[in-house]
Amino acid sequence: MSPALDDAVGIAQEVRAGRLSAVAVAERALDAIAAGDDAIHSFTGVVADRALADARRVDETVAAGGDPGPLAGAPFAVKNLFDVAGEVTVAGSKISADDPPASADAEAVRRLSQAGGVLIGMLNMDEYAYGFTTENAHYGACRNPFDLTRVAGGSSGGSGAAVAAGFVPLTLGSDTNGSVRVPAALCGVFGLKPTFGRISCRGMLPFCDTLDVVGALAPSVRDLAVSFAILHGHDPADPVSADRPRDPAIDLGAGIDGLRLAVADGYFARGGTPDALAAVSDLADALGVSERISIPYAREARAAAMVITATEGAQLHLESLRRRPGDFDPMTRDRFLAGALAPARAYLQAQAFRVAFRERMAELFDTVDVILAPATPFPAPVVGQRDAVVDGSSVLTQPYLGVYTQPISFAGLPVLAIPVTTTGGLPLGVQLIGRHFAESTLLRVAAELEQRGLAGVARAVTPWR
């Protein structure tokens, strides 16, 4: 495909103009997955019949002079915790694989399909979203397209790998503690974790109700902007959906003049490899950003996020922990069991802390519009790698991947992870953090960085492209 067809918006433009067949695009995606995904394991299932039927409808609409929508014919795929009508929502687990098929699409899937997007399939993930590496005992480890010996990140690992491999230009993931931003960073693609409550979670199997957010991963900022415009908005059927007006259309060419940017220091300026920290400082230097800002209580916020995640996650799966503990992935079982045993006071204190922390974070944005911080402390680890050395100390690789993402999502703030390439050739990410409901500002900054060549997708070398 030509460079113009590397992203969802480029494909949709060609399809809407009648220069490209949506069926041909869907067939190409299905062929690429069949040829290349055995080595990556990003997909856990494809819906070829549905994809071709949806694509045919898009082509028929164009032929009849109609407009199928802003994603006309663009292939997309979703983390396998989103309901897809007629498919079992396995959520990376053996236990949920015994559930009946979903009767309807999740709201996010429905909205993308209604906008002309063509659903291709479901994507690999950590069991019940509890992890940062997608080394799934049931469905296989999802490999990083840049280096197949390395992980794709998690828990939306399939969502990052499928975009990086060029199988589909748009995927959905979920982000509770960093599960969109970590795979986006390690796979070298853009990832948007919106404000908590901004996109309906209806039809998405929850991990932690008070932290879960639907996010998108894509090879371009305009793909994130278009998908966000489609996805966001109040859903009365989702109890945590934010009841506020939709954003007006986003002007990605508005530039960054007048915006106050700062680099997170303290907690966010240590504990990572030189490459990971340099990714932020290099970007700041290129933009002439010298302001530094301290994010207070980041350490405690991450600690509280862990308590809430473990406790709520265990409560959601308590019945399965009672009846079928041996069917859990060993990577998640012990942590869920520990969460089930945690005292209630720990959870309540963590939630009380969270309310105050969210207020302190909101106050930070009185003096700044966007904060830059690393997305992960190091590039993609090798599959099975237990430990890593950072600042001369050994850390557990898997949980430590969330060290910079967890404090931010804990405050419910929107974050856009942008891809940068390191001297070592592996992708890394930088978080652009904004005030609550300021997704438009983040998209505007990311577009400027992309336009200047300071951020962007470096395609993995894949034989099927």
Add this chain to the structure above:
Amino acid sequence: MDELDTYARAAARLAGLEIDDAWWPGVVRHLTVLCDNAALVEAVGIPTTAGSGEHPPSSEAGG
């Protein structure tokens, strides 16, 4: 650790969980980290001023 193990076994009974002997070391290790994290949060109380900025114990993350 003995006290935590005793607590964990009592809590498991209360929750109706039957935990395989082979899993207990891992469960207690993760519970220890959770308790350490809870203690960090307890110690800081309700935040009104700048925090400590260090990294917390880390084996419970995910998602």
